Amino acid sequence: MRFAEGLHEVLDPGVQKQIFDEYFDQDRLSESSALVADTLRKKYNGTKFDVVIGVGNPVLAFLLSHGAELWPGTPEVFIFVDHRLLPAQLPPNTTAIAYADPSASTLELALQLMPKTKRVFYVGGSSPSDTARSASAEQDFKRFADKIEFTYLSNLPLAELLERISRLPDDSIVIYGGMEQDASGHVFIAARVCPLIAAASNAPVYGSYGTFVGCGIVGGRVLDFKDLGTQTGRLAMKILERGTASGLPVENWQSRPVVDWRQLQRWGISEKRLPAGAIVRFRIPSAWERYRWYVVTGLSAIIALLTLVIVLTFEVQKRRLANLEVKELSGRLIHASEEERKRIARELHDDISQRLAIVAIEIELLVRDVVLHQPEISASLQQTLRQLHEIIEDTHNLSHELHSARLQILGLEEALNEFSQQLARQHALEIEVAVNSVPSPLPEVVAFVFYRVAQEALQNSVKHSGSNRIEVRLTGGDHTLVMKIRDYGSGFDTSLPGRGLGLATMRERLKLVKGNLVVRSEPGGGTEIIAEARLEGAIKRAISAA
């Protein structure tokens, strides 16, 4: 089969060809060559062949005797023939692909794989081919005789042979040369006997023919029939092109080191001992080899997911930082805007208003001088003066609106009182302010933040709650300042958005002094706003600044 496979691989598919097969089966039939020649002559009378290929040593002998007579002028190729059986000079228009019996080189390979080997059992058969191979092996093994003990099991019935090789001593190997017939006359196909030998033997079996590999032998320097088919096909093509076999040299059928991976495992033979270029067949892929792609894919997926997790975590962190920055920025914006209002308010109050006041005084003095002598100018100046007073009042109101100096001058408690009373009067409701143990002086920034939060909270209450009573409690502790502003009005659901901006502004203001805001409210249950700040650091800063 493997021969045909190799042959057809190389025969040019463009060439129209017809192949005739003949099987002599000489080992079994032992027909006389004259009878065979006569049969073939009758069978192929008048048929013109382009090339005749003879396979095996018996066919070589037959063709050397009858070839020229049967197919005169037809090129002949002798393949699968032993070099030693070829005549020194081949007949004209013939060539050959010959082998040297590879048993010796198989033994070399076996010794390389199993250096402790002391005994070799050669297993052969009783047919003429078997005997010829056995003799050839024996001849070749002579050079190992000093270190290896050889036993030839060639003339036994198969059953006895199998029994014999089942109890071989330690450090033995079997070299199976092929059995086509046993001592009791049973004819076999050598490759079919191979699995029986390999199964029965308690020692590793080696062999030299490609058909034995896979039948239980470890391997050997193997003559592969596919190689032979390919080589024969190439040679046949060459002959078809040239029209003659003359001048074509005899080719070698090269053996190759081939092993069965499963047998290496069975006998515990390390692959490291294999010669370079050895062919390892029937390898069962390892779990890693079988599942490598699943593992690689799985690991890649895991790595990809991990990377994703890391990237996302990083992004979340970045976002959190960005949010913090936004909050800090909004705090700074509020602070900056307060600072700017304060600056403009001071400018108006400390400079513009003062200068306007000076002008007012000057005009007043002028009025006194002119009032007696020029009453009409005096009246006009008085008018101007009244306008000037209005401008001064407006400027003051604007300044107060931007940033009240009142808090700075009166302190948080008084400023809260004043603002509350004013609001209470405007909206006809009751605002009670209670102040307890507030440290003095309060850092300006703390006083300012609490004043602003109170303003916002009170205005919210007045605007939204409908409560006619609001309580403001400002209480100082050792290190804290707490302000609670409570109304008894409609309240609101704190989980709903809406009151957002006012509360957020309060919160941001409190952050300036590391404080926080708590809002307690429910629909119908009034609202309580609690602002809290730690004072320690703030006071220390205020003291060191002073």
Added chain:
Amino acid sequence: MPQELRPRVVLADDHEGMLQVFQRLLEPYCEIVGSVKDGRALLQAVASLSPDVVVVDVNIPAVNGIEACDLIRQSAPRTRVVIVTVADDAAIRQQAFSLGASAFVLKYRAADELLAAVRKR
């Protein structure tokens, strides 16, 4: 005007122009014994000069006019305090009087009211 009726006055305002105007308004009738620009200097001047009257702006640095009024009334009860301000503020005015200020004068009305406030007993 007889010397004994000329009250001894210390002026306190952080605005230079304002100090000059006050001086012009009061000089013919008062003895200006000092003029200062912040609360701390004012307290020192009161301690060393024992003026009859102090004319102090509400909004001066270091110690503001209201705080200064409180401290002066406690340390030098014979010294009267006239608070001046650029604009009216009911809360501040109320606080000033409750701390013992003898007058609360709007600056732009100073030509009319300041001398009377200084002279008021």
